[in-house]
Amino acid sequence: MALDTIVDLKNVSVFQGDHLVLSDVNIHINKGDFVYLIGKTGSGKSSLLKTLYGELPVKQGEGNVGEFDLTKLKRKQVPFLRRNLGIVFQDFELLTDRNVNDNLLFVLRATGWKNKIEMAARMQEVLDKVGLGTKGYKMPHELSGGEQQRVAVARALLNDPDLILADEPTGNLDPNTTEEILNLLYEISKNGRAVLMATHDYVHMKKFSSHIIRCADSSVQTEEVRQGAI
Structure with a gap:
């Protein structure tokens, strides 16, 4: 191949x-x-x-x-295999009992990350990439549907998948928010x-x-x- x-x-x-x-x-x-x-x-x-x-x-x-x-x-x-993939679902599948940063932290720990400084830097990097750099301490219910889906995209990017x-x-988003998420995914593809x-x-x-x-x-x-x- x-x-x-x-x-x-x-x-x-x-x-x-x-x-x-x-x-x-x-x-x-x-x-x-x-x-x-x-x-x-x-x-x-x-x-x-x-x-x-x-x-x-x-x-x-x-x-x-x-x-x-x-x-x-x-x-x-x-x-x-799944560590080399990023998966984004229709219903976001965020953990509702923890904030955005802790949602991301859960994935990093589950996929073998150990260094706290590196984990914090990676979380900030992916949140910046999806336009949520200041929303790490928000709970999921405090975010709009589009923002929750952006968190899901950020989560999918954590391990730099191909x-x-x-x-x-x-599927659960209004037309304007749909366009924003499509633009985001398309930009991700343009980056390789x-x-x-x-x-x-x-x-x-x-x-x-x-x-x-x-x-x-x-x-x-x-x-x-x-x-x-x-």
Whole structure:
């Protein structure tokens, strides 16, 4: 696999238990790619994301995410795979009983960081990157929905991943805030990370030139969209 390749799936079948969700999946994502994952509810988008972060095993075909061979991935290796990914969910999944800094600190400790000075510096760095540099001591309920999602993006950036997986990250946000989060994710991709974003929001897709992965009829098609083309 080439050095700039982050995701490489060849003839992969995606299963939920014994149920075949997607067949003959061929996907190639490089560093810096901004990719939309689209399809109707139940079309397999979430199952595909779960395959990439090791929740669902690859039983057929060839699959690599970074340096990890998904066909040989052991359960004990899954945490190490996920340290190389950033995952952003629709409902933020912040810990409501602690402030923003402590939400980030929880992830750093869970992924092996020890040095308090380095941890503090990294937390400030990612909060600055998402425009929340002064909000570290706020509780989640004191933030708007868009700010909470920015915290979720900051959390995803903590371990400097090559790939961000975003599962309907704007699903609970108003149009203006949606545009802000999309701009943020697109800027992240321009800085060299790959972003794969599952979405129902076709309205905002025309803003960026990007790649599209479309799930439909138990299969996956890939295409490109140029700015303003949709």
